[in-house]
Every structure is written in structure tokens, then in C-alpha cells.
Amino acid sequence: MSLAVINYHQGMSRWEPNARGRLLQAALELYVERGFEQTTVAEIAKLAGLTERTFFRYFADKREVLFWGAAALQELLVSTVAGAPDSEAPITVIGTAIEAAGAVFQEGREGALLRQSVIAANAELQERELIKLASLASAMADALRKRGVSDPGASLSAEAGIAVLKIAFERWINETSPQDLPQLIRELFAELKVVTGAT
Amino acid sequence: MSLAVINYHQGMSRWEPNARGRLLQAALELYVERGFEQTTVAEIAKLAGLTERTFFRYFADKREVLFWGAAALQELLVSTVAGAPDSEAPITVIGTAIEAAGAVFQEGREGALLRQSVIAANAELQERELIKLASLASAMADALRKRGVSDPGASLSAEAGIAVLKIAFERWINETSPQDLPQLIRELFAELKVVTGAT
Numbered sequence: 534m535s536l537a538v539i540n541y542h543q544g545m546s547r548w549e550p551n552a553r554g555r556l557l558q559a560a561l562e563l564y565v566e567r568g569f570e571q572t573t574v575a576e577i578a579k580l581a582g583l584t585e586r587t588f589f590r591y592f593a594d595k596r597e598v599l600f601w602g603a604a605a606l607q608e609l610l611v612s613t614v615a616g617a618p619d620s621e622a623p624i625t626v627i628g629t630a631i632e633a634a635g636a637v638f639q640e641g642r643e644g645a646l647l648r649q650s651v652i653a654a655n656a657e658l659q660e661r662e663l664i665k666l667a668s669l670a671s672a673m674a675d676a677l678r679k680r681g682v683s684d685p686g687a688s689l690s691a692e693a694g695i696a697v698l699k700i701a702f703e704r705w706i707n708e709t710s711p712q713d714l715p716q717l718i719r720e721l722f723a724e725l726k727v728v729t730g731a732t
Numbered sequence: 733m734s735l736a737v738i739n740y741h742q743g744m745s746r747w748e749p750n751a752r753g754r755l756l757q758a759a760l761e762l763y764v765e766r767g768f769e770q771t772t773v774a775e776i777a778k779l780a781g782l783t784e785r786t787f788f789r790y791f792a793d794k795r796e797v798l799f800w801g802a803a804a805l806q807e808l809l810v811s812t813v814a815g816a817p818d819s820e821a822p823i824t825v826i827g828t829a830i831e832a833a834g835a836v837f838q839e840g841r842e843g844a845l846l847r848q849s850v851i852a853a854n855a856e857l858q859e860r861e862l863i864k865l866a867s868l869a870s871a872m873a874d875a876l877r878k879r880g881v882s883d884p885g886a887s888l889s890a891e892a893g894i895a896v897l898k899i900a901f902e903r904w905i906n907e908t909s910p911q912d913l914p915q916l917i918r919e920l921f922a923e924l925k926v927v928t929g930a931t
Contacts (some may be wrong), residue, residue: 624928631760660859667862685920688899696891700884721884722928728888729823729921729928 553591553601555581560598564651569595569658578650598659598719603665606661607672610634623682627673627694628722634698635714642711649706670695697721752790752800754780759797760843763850768794768857798847798857802864806871808832813875822881826872826893827921833897834913841910848905869894896920 559581563572574595578588592598613630621629638645652658674684674691682690701718705711745876759779762771773794777787791797812829820828849858873883873890881889900917906911 645902660863663862663866664859685899685903685923686927689920692895692899693846693892693924693928696888696895700887700891706885719889724884725888725892726928728885729892729925 541606551560552581552583552587556583556588556591557598557601557644560595561647561651562612564599565647569651569655583691596658596661598662600665606637607669609637610669611672611676614673615679617680619680623680623686623690624693624722625676626677626680627690628697628719630673631698631701631722632715632718635701635718638702638705639714646706662686666699667696693725697725751786752781755782755787755790756797756800756843759763759794760846760850763798764846768850768854773888775895795857795860798850799860799864802867805833805836805867808836809868810871810875814878816879818879822876822879822885822889823892823921825876825879826889827896827918829872830893830900830921831914833915834900837901837904838913845905865894868897872891892924893905896924 556577560572560577563576563580572595574585574588575593577598578585581588592601610630610633613633614626617626617629652662670688670691673694674687677687677690678684697718701714701721705714705717752809755776759771762775762779771794773784773787776794776797780787791800807830809829812832813825816825816828818836851861869887869890872893873886876886876889877883896917900913900920904913904916
């Protein structure tokens with residue numbers, strides 16, 4: 534069912550239920566259909582049945598529609614690291630955090646697929662995505678340091694975790710019959726141990 | 733001795749000895765002094781005692797002055813991976829390649845320091861740097877696959893190698909009495925083994 538149909542049935546109320554979700558879905562639909570560059574905020578708002586002003590209440594610009602979840606993802610990773618039992622090894626703590634992120638992606642696979650196809654088609658968005666990953670690694674390393682983990686162990690564990698997330702996500706997003714993402718992440722951490730242990 | 737003095741003594745010959753090196757040095761000097769955004773190609777060429785036309789014979793734009801070495805670096809990494817003995821484990825092969833890159837950085841520490849300070853001051857350049865690192869990881873993973881290494885081992889080894897390079901470089905560039913970079917890289921690979929092997 535297209536968004537236009539949904540909006541028709543919902544009508545245009547002054548109270549805007551799930552405005553963010555509607556804007557997100559409309560934006561992804563347009564980015565995929567017409568391309569990111571060719572889509573305007575006005576078009577996104579129109580398809581979502583909302584005003585441009587409402588759009589800017591939720592997103593700084595049309596790029597941020599694709600990255601608004603980054604702050605929540607970072608918060609999830611950092612709080613998972615912070616909340617892990619004291620006795621756990623840094624790489625185990627990072628593994629738990631990355632698995633938690635994987636579970637979130639898995640819940641929204643359809644949106645993740647669309648988002649990924651938009652990002653893959655645009656060099657500027659790919660750069661933004663890499664910045665996001667680097668920031669996540671840096672935030673997790675900081676969270677480990679707050680647990681008393683020293684460097685280079687903190688940085689190495691965090692960077693290794695982001696490498697696993699990146700590889701697991703790419704594999705999972707390209708699968709037609711997707712595996713369980715948290716499980717895939719666990720397997721990749723196990724494989725990383727094998728790979729780096731080779732002499 | 734400033735470049736202006738060098739140019740005065742050398743005069744302006746029609747044959748332009750080491751034009752690339754002179755442009756590089758002039759660009760870094762101006763980027764550090766005035767900022768990357770505020771510097772023009774005309775100013776770089778003037779300080780190097782060369783014409784704008786000569787500048788564009790060597791570099792596509794003022795950003796590429798900071799990244800022209802990326803192709804050579806990638807070639808070094810890929811050829812080191814390709815040339816390693818068949819019997820070596822993927823992570824050992826990657827370690828050798830990253831150490832070779834470290835040796836190159838070490839030879840040009842002064843330039844690396846200036847370059848790093850310019851990049852650290854500019855978000856767009858940082859994004860470009862992350863793209864470069866991602867490309868290097870991807871190229872090394874491909875080179876491992878050509879050796880018959882399967883995934884996810886190839887991707888994991890390559891990404892782990894880039895993580896080590898990133899952390900080693902950051903540490904080394906911020907040291908006032910810098911350690912031997914290839915040695916630091918070896919230590920970080922050993923530490924990565926310890927970190928990822930923890931259960």
C-alpha cells in the first residue's frame with residue numbers, strides 16, 4: 534500500500550500521528566524512486582501529508598532523514614557497554630553492544646534495505662555513513678575507558694567491533710534469505726578471534 | 733628556510749625540478765598558516781614558484797594535494813599482500829603490508845604531521861580520509877581473495893589491519909618522541925590477538 538493511499542484514508546489531521554515515521558517512509562520512497570539529489574523537502578512533506586515546517590521540526594535537512602537514528606544507535610551502544618558486568622572482557626562487552634545494534638537493524642530490515650540502496654548510490658552519503666561508523670567506534674572506546682580499560686585495548690576492541698558490524702551488516706543486507714543478524718555477529722566475532730590468532 | 737627564499741635562489745627555470753614536491757610543500761605551508769578553505773590554487777602555485785597550469789598538471793584540485801599519495805599507498809599494500817609467501821596466514825600477510833605502509837609514513841613524518849593537522853581542522857577532509865581508509869581495506873580484502881582466502885576471513889583481516897593502522901598512526905603522530913612506527917604496528921597486532929582472544 535502506497536503512502537498516498539495511507540494518507541488519503543487517514544486524512545489530514547492537525548494532530549500529526551507518527552509524523553517522523555511518515556516523513557521517514559515518504560523520504561525513503563522518493564529517494565529510491567527519484568534519487569536522493571532529485572528529491573526536495575517539499576516533495577517529502579507533501580507525500581507524507583505534512584507541511585515543510587513539520588519536516589524541519591524533525592529533521593535538519595533531507596540528509597538527516599537517513600541519519601537521525603545515529604544518535605539513538607550510539608546511545609544504545611554506549612549504554613550497553615556501560616551496563617555490562619565488571620568482570621566481562623572488553624571484547625565481550627563490545628560484542629554484546631554490537632549484537633544489540635544488530636537486533637535493532639533486524640527489526641527494521643525493510644527500511645534498512647531502502648536506506649542502504651539510497652546510500653550506496655551517493656558518494657556524499659557514503660562519506661557521512663563512514664563518519665557515523667567512526668564516531669560509533671570512538672564513543673564505544675570512550676565508554677570502555679570509563680570502565681577502566683586502557684589503550685590500545687579500548688580502541689582496538691571498539692574498532693574491531695565496528696569492523697564486525699560493518700561486515701555483518703553488508704552480508705546480511707545482501708542476503709535474499711537473511712540470517713539472524715545478532716547470530717551472524719556472534720559468528721563473526723568468533724571468526725575474528727580465529728583470524729587474528731593465526732601465527 | 734622558507735620556500736620563498738628557496739625559490740628566489742633557484743630562480744624560475746622553464747624546466748621545473750621536483751614540481752610536485754614543491755607544490756606539496758607550498759600547499760601544506762599555506763593550509764597550516766591560513767587554513768585549507770582560505771587557500772587558493774593560485775597562492776599555492778605562486779609560493780612554489782610555478783604556474784597554476786603546472787599545478788593542474790599534477791593535482792585535480794587543492795584537496796587532492798593532500799590525497800595524491802593514496803594510490804601509491806594502495807598499490808604498496810596490494811602488492812605486498814600479493815607478494816607474500818603462500819604459506820602465510822592472512823593476518824600475517826596483512827601485518828606485513830601495514831608495516832610497510834608504516835615505514836613509508838615514518839620516512840615522511842614532518843609532512844605527515846602537517847597533513848594531519850590540516851585534515852583534523854576540516855570535516856570534509858576527515859570524511860575524505862575515512863573514504864581512503866575504507867578503500868584501502870577493500871583493496872586489501874580483494875588482494876587476499878585473489879590469494880584464495882575466503883570471506884569473512886578476508887574482510888575481517890583487512891578491516892582489522894586498517895583498524896591497527898589507524899590507531900598506530902594516531903598514537904605515533906601525537907607522540908613528541910615518536911616510537912618506531914612499524915614496531916608499534918607489530919605490537920598492536922599482537923595486542924589485537926590478545927584482545928580478541930579474550931573470552
